[in-house]
Amino acid sequence: MTKQLSSRVATRTLALVSLGAVLAPAAAHATGVSAGTLIQNTASATYTSGASGGTVTSNTVSIKVDELLNVAVAGLTTTPAIAGQTSAVLEYSITNTGNGPEAFKLTADPAVPGNGFDATVQSIVVDSNGNGVYDAGVDQVLAPGASTPAIAADGSLKVFVIVSLPSGATDGQTSQVKLTADAATGTGTPGTVFAGQGDGGGDAVVGSTGASSNANDNLIASLATVALAKSAVINDQFGGHQPVPGAVVIYTLTASVSGTGQAAGVHIIDVIPTGTTYEPGTLTLNAAALTDANDVDAGQASSSGVDVNLGTISGGSTKTVTFNVKIN
Amino acid sequence: MKKIILTAATVLLATFVAPVAAAQAAQPIELKGQVQLDKIVVENGHEKHVLVEPKVVVPGDKLIFATAYRNTGSVAVSNFVVTNPIPAGVALAQGETPMAEISVDGGKTWGKLVQLTVTGPDGAKRAAQNSDVTHIRWTLAQLAPGASGTLSYRGVVR
Numbered sequence: 001m002t003k004q005l006s007s008r009v010a011t012r013t014l015a016l017v018s019l020g021a022v023l024a025p026a027a028a029h030a031t032g033v034s035a036g037t038l039i040q041n042t043a044s045a046t047y048t049s050g051a052s053g054g055t056v057t058s059n060t061v062s063i064k065v066d067e068l069l070n071v072a073v074a075g076l077t078t079t080p081a082i083a084g085q086t087s088a089v090l091e092y093s094i095t096n097t098g099n100g101p102e103a104f105k106l107t108a109d110p111a112v113p114g115n116g117f118d119a120t121v122q123s124i125v126v127d128s129n130g131n132g133v134y135d136a137g138v139d140q141v142l143a144p145g146a147s148t149p150a151i152a153a154d155g156s157l158k159v160f161v162i163v164s165l166p167s168g169a170t171d172g173q174t175s176q177v178k179l180t181a182d183a184a185t186g187t188g189t190p191g192t193v194f195a196g197q198g199d200g201g202g203d204a205v206v207g208s209t210g211a212s213s214n215a216n217d218n219l220i221a222s223l224a225t226v227a228l229a230k231s232a233v234i235n236d237q238f239g240g241h242q243p244v245p246g247a248v249v250i251y252t253l254t255a256s257v258s259g260t261g262q263a264a265g266v267h268i269i270d271v272i273p274t275g276t277t278y279e280p281g282t283l284t285l286n287a288a289a290l291t292d293a294n295d296v297d298a299g300q301a302s303s304s305g306v307d308v309n310l311g312t313i314s315g316g317s318t319k320t321v322t323f324n325v326k327i328n
Numbered sequence: 329m330k331k332i333i334l335t336a337a338t339v340l341l342a343t344f345v346a347p348v349a350a351a352q353a354a355q356p357i358e359l360k361g362q363v364q365l366d367k368i369v370v371e372n373g374h375e376k377h378v379l380v381e382p383k384v385v386v387p388g389d390k391l392i393f394a395t396a397y398r399n400t401g402s403v404a405v406s407n408f409v410v411t412n413p414i415p416a417g418v419a420l421a422q423g424e425t426p427m428a429e430i431s432v433d434g435g436k437t438w439g440k441l442v443q444l445t446v447t448g449p450d451g452a453k454r455a456a457q458n459s460d461v462t463h464i465r466w467t468l469a470q471l472a473p474g475a476s477g478t479l480s481y482r483g484v485v486r
Contacts, residue, residue, distance in 0.1 A: 031387065032386070032387020032388065032485065032486060033387055033417040033485060033486050037417050038417075039385070039391075039415045039416075039417045039418055039485065040415055041361060041363060041393045041412065041415050041418075042361065042412075042413070043359055043361055043395040043410055043411065043412040043479075044359070044410070044411055044412075045357055045359055045397065045408060045409060045410045045411070046407070046408075046409050046411075047357055047405040047406065047407060047408045047409070047471065048405060048406045048407045049356060049401070049403060049405045049406075050403065053407075054355065054356070054357065054405075056355050056357045056358070056359050057359065058359035058360060058361040058395055059359075059360060059361050060361065061361045061362060061363040061393070063363060063382050063385050063391070064385070065385055065386065065387070065417060065485060066384050066385055066386050067386075068386040068387055068388075099386070099387050193384055202384075203383075203384050205384055205386045207386070
C-alpha cells in the first residue's frame with residue numbers, strides 16, 4: 001500500500017512535467033521517428049460531480065524509440081565501366097534507411113558468379129567532398145575494415161570502388177563487383193537486439209534488411225592485342241631477287257592492333273641481321289620517312305637496329321615500318 | 329542537523345497523507361495509463377499476436393495505449409470525458425476507435441474520421457487520415473461509484 005501511494009505521487013508529478021513533451025514534435029523521417037525519441041502518452045479526464053466539475057490526469061507512460069538498423073545499397077554504374085590500361089571507377093550509393101545515424105562497414109567482392117574475370121579491387125573511397133565525382137587524392141580512402149563516417153537517418157553516401165584488370169583478362173570480358181554495407185553496430189536476422197547500443201541511449205534493433213545490403217556494378221575489359229608480322233623482299237643488283245652480297249633487303253614490319261581498347265607504349269624494335277648493313281635514311285613509318293637520329297620523330301636507326309615508337313594505338317589500326325639493309 | 333531530520337520526516341509524512349486526501353476529497357476519479365506492444369511471434373509456423381511490455385520499440389511497431397478509469401468516490405459523476413492526445417511519434421492505427429471521437433486539429437473540433445478534413449500545405453482540403461489524428465476522446469454519460477473500465481487505442485510508431 002505504501003509503495004502504491006508513493007508511486008502515485010511520483011507519477012502525477014511526471015504527468016505534469018511531460019504534458020508539454022507530448023506536443024513536442026518528433027523529427028519526422030521517411031524511415032520513422034528518430035532513435036532516442038520519447039513517446040509519451042498521458043490521458044486526462046473531465047467530469048461533473050454534483051454542482052462542481054473536476055479534472056484528473058493519468059500517469060504518463062513513456063517509451064524510448066530504439067534504433068532500427070537498416071541499409072540500402074544501389075549500384076550507380078548504369079553502363080558497364082570500362083577497365084583497360086587505366087583503372088575503372090565503380091559508383092555505389094549507401095542509404096541509411098534506419099532511424100538513427102549509423103556508420104557502415106564496406107566490403108567489395110570482385111568474385112561474383114558468372115564473371116568473365118575477377119577484377120582487382122584497389123581501394124574503396126568515400127565521396128567525402130560530396131561532389132558526386134571521384135577525386136583521386138581528395139576523397140577519403142577507407143582503410144581495409146574501416147567503416148564509413150556516420151550517415152544520418154535517411155541520408156545517403158556515395159562510394160567509389162576503384163578496380164583494375166587482372167592479368168589474363170581478355171578484351172570484351174565482363175565482370176561484376178559486389179559492394180556490401182553492414183551496419184557497424186551489427187547485423188543479423190531481423191529483430192536481433194544489441195542492448196544499449198542504439199543511438200539516443202536505447203537499444204539497436206536489426207530491421208527487415210538484416211542491417212546489411214549489397215549491389216553489383218558492371219565493368220567490361222577493354223584491351224588491345226598487338227600482332228607483329230615481318231616480311232622481307234630481296235632486290236639484287238642484277239634485277240633479280242637473290243640473296244647475294246650487295247643485294248638490298250627491304251624489311252617490312254606490320255603491327256596490327258585488334259580489340260576495343262588501346263595499346264600503349266608500343267615500339268617496333270628490330271636488330272640489323274648479322275652479315276648485313278643498315279642503309280641509312282631508309283626507315284619509314286606508314287610510308288613516311290623517318291630520320292635515323294634519335295630526335296622528335298618517332299623513329300631512330302643505327303648500324304645495330306631500328307626502334308620506332310608507336311605510342312598509344314587504338315584497336316583496329318595498323319602501323320607499318322620498313323627499313324633496308326644491304327648484304328655484305 | 330536535527331532540523332534536517334525533521335524536514336525529511338515531514339516530507340515522508342506528506343508522501344503518505346497527501347495522495348489519500350487527494351484521492352478521496354479532490355479526485356474521486358482515478359486514471360491509470362499503460363502501454364503494451366502488440367508483437368507478432370511465429371509459433372509452429374503460425375503468426376500469433378502477443379501483448380508484451382514495450383522494452384524495445386522501433387518504427388512500425390504496434391502499440392496499445394490503455395487508460396484504466398475508476399470512480400473511487402462515493403457519488404456518481406457525470407459527463408465523464410477522457411481525452412488522450414496522440415503522442416507525436418505515434419500514428420493512430422487503421423480501422424480503430426468506433427466508440428471514440430477524434431480530432432485532427434489539436435482538439436478544437438471533434439468527430440468521426442470520415443467527417444473530418446485536413447488542409448494541406450498547398451491550401452487544399454482533403455479527407456483526414458489516421459495519421460492526421462491528434463487527439464482521441466471518449467465520453468461516458470454516467471460513472472457510478474466503484475465503476476471502472478479501460479479505454480484504449482491502437483497506434484503505430486511512425
